[in-house]
Amino acid sequence: MTTVRDATIALMRAHGMTRIFGNPGSTELPMFRDFPADFDYVLGLQESVVIGMADGYAQATRNAALVNLHSSAGTGHALGNLFTAYKNRTPLVVTAGQQARGILPYEPFLYAEGATEFPRPFVKWACEPARAEDVPHAIARAYHVAMTPPCGPTFVSVPVDDWDRPCAPLTPRRVASRAAGDPALIAEIAEALASARNPALVYGAGVARDGAWDAAIALAERHAAAVWIAPFAARNPFPEDHRLFRGFLMPMRDRIREALGGHDVIVTVGGPLSLYHVDGEGPHLPDGARHFLCVDDLGSAACAPAGDAVVADARSFLSALLDGPAPEARTPPPPAPPPPSLDRTSLTDAWLLARIAALRPAGSIIVEEAPSSRGAMHDRLPITLRDGFYTCASGGLGHGMPAAVGIALARPGEKVIAIIGDGSAMYAIQALWSAADRRLPISFVIVNNRRYQALHGFGRLFGLAKPIGTELPGLDFCAIAEGQGVRATRVDNIAGIDAALAASFAADHPTLVDVQVAQGA
The missing domain is CATH 3.40.50.1220 (TPP-binding domain)
Structure with missing residues (x-):
């Protein structure tokens, strides 16, 4: 007898979704009964990390990634990075557990009320199938909708007792949707x-x-x-x-x-x-x-x-x-002016980014979530290779570290350099554990100015002499990293930066370099 689980696993295999990103809860466990040997479950220690990893993986593979969350609580934790995936135009199929159908009328423990409404408006389509046997078809539709431009996340809520119900096999379909314009x-x-x-x-x-x-x-x-x-x-x-x-x-x-x-x-x-x-x-x-x-x-x-x-x-x-008409001969525009000279007396973010540019291995991939250093990155760290850069389109924080993990999984053997602000890092620091668990060659470089630097710049726009709640003293990123299995080094001067970066870039496992940069104005 084919079950809902059997039909769904076969469908996922046909669409190349054999890597599942998740953080399991009680209402999801039956989905993974007799978990197939050709599937890979990537564990994240918090649901926002799970979505971020899947986002990076889906962007790097250009195929929808499957995410498994835990009813309302797990979906709630994931919403920040679900918003980012929506803005990134990343194809994701997000599943979440629901309590058993037989007890839903009684508002049971850990059920999801209005499960399909909760992740909106940051999913393109959401469904809780009316019958157990409709689950594979719902996931198939979720895949095709996620992959149709503009790509984005979709959501399917699945009651816990649906997975073992009988179900007819589902034949995979192809849906082509590339738009050529007028x-x-x-x-x-x-x-x-x-x-x-x-x-x-x-x-x-x-x-x-x-x-x-x-x-x-x-x-x-x-x-x-x-x-x-x-x-x-x-x-x-x-x-x-x-x-x-x-x-x-x-x-x-x-x-x-x-x-x-x-x-x-x-x-x-x-x-x-x-x-x-x-x-x-x-x-x-x-x-x-x-x-x-x-x-x-x-x-x-x-x-x-x-x-x-x-x-x-x-x-x-x-x-x-x-294919259009050829232009007349034109004089090329003048070259762009060079950036200003670097300050060589202190360890600024501009100096750090210039040294990353000089020392990065050929073909390395940059993942960035350091908003206050983005201008310095534009000036000092040119991105020159196809698919060589990923960042967050939403403006929310907590995407960069887990996205680096997902990209490293999608592009094995390639060096990933994740440039992360100290404030940004604390939104999804558990991603370090997943990087260590998979022994991924990621260099996490923390641009540590010991505060939410971007808010100081915005404070001046609003006439604030000193924004409140922006100082971050006392964070020990080396201790946090070592506690999750990632080797770490702290640098607080120009003399030590090259050796620390070179060692990190040469490593075949995850490392973290905590760079104590000078604070901006």
Whole structure:
């Protein structure tokens, strides 16, 4: 007799979801009866860590990852990183246990009331199947919805007694959903680019998600166009050492106008141009500029404040532009100015990031969650390789450390360098245990300024002389790491930084370097 569990396991195997990320509870245990030998259960010590690991793994494999949570309590713990996965456009199939159907009318212990409503709006689809035999079909639908652009998490609540019920086998299906966009508007954009006097391309994370790295480079070179990175891009869409690269757009209306001033045609691909972080006034674009936007979801296209928009995947869109008319000969834009000289008298975050750039192994992957050091990272740590960078698209904290674990699992043998702020690290520090348990070659580098540095900068915007609740004295990251099985070193001076980083980068197991950087203003 085929059971719900048998049918579901076969379905997951067919879709390549044989690695399950979870933190088990009582209502999930029957799912794993006679756990198959070809499946791998990745344990996280807290549910937000579980989602973060699955997020990194799914991004790196470009396939949905399966997550198993514990009813309402576990889902609640996971919501912060579920929000981040939603903003990252990461395909996840999240399952959560529910109490037995026979006692649900009595509001039993550890049941989930309104299970499908709880994770919304940060899942694309949610379901608690009406019958046990509907569970495999619900998980199949959750997979296809998660993998349909714009990708994102889905959620299925499964009563504990469903797994052993009889069920007919389910034949796996394929669902193709790549959007090519409107040909007439794409042809108009191609013509505008070809006839532009001074075009600019703005690339977002969607270029990386859609595997459009080569097409993005080819389009820029064909049109001799300046290339900018869209505000808060969570992936690297273009090599930052390329002669046409101009930098990162700030999430402020006036700064975007200033950076793009002088360009007559601006084409944004793979992410919004208008992802602002502070309020602003005036036009959204420089005077006289035409703007065209390509994103993979109608919502982002519809809410854009200016310009015409195409709903399409980045690779199809860029390929269509490359098939368009050839431009006239253009003089390439002038090179971007170099960053200011480094302060060589103290261990700043800029110095640390410059040394990471100099010492990192070839082909290493950067995972970042150090918001107050992002400007220094842009200046000092160029990302030059396809799929070489991952960060958090939501602005929430607690994603970077577990995401590094998931990425290392997805890309075995490659060095992962996780650059994490001290404040950020404490949101998901249990990820260190999972890294040690799997003996993953991750270098966790803590940018330790002993406070929530980013809030000091925002405090000045709001006229606060000294923000409250922002100081973090006394955290011993080496002790925390060693207690979870990760070797750790503390550095508090320039003289010691190179040796500590080099030893960490050479290790074939997880290590942590706690770098005590100078505090900013």
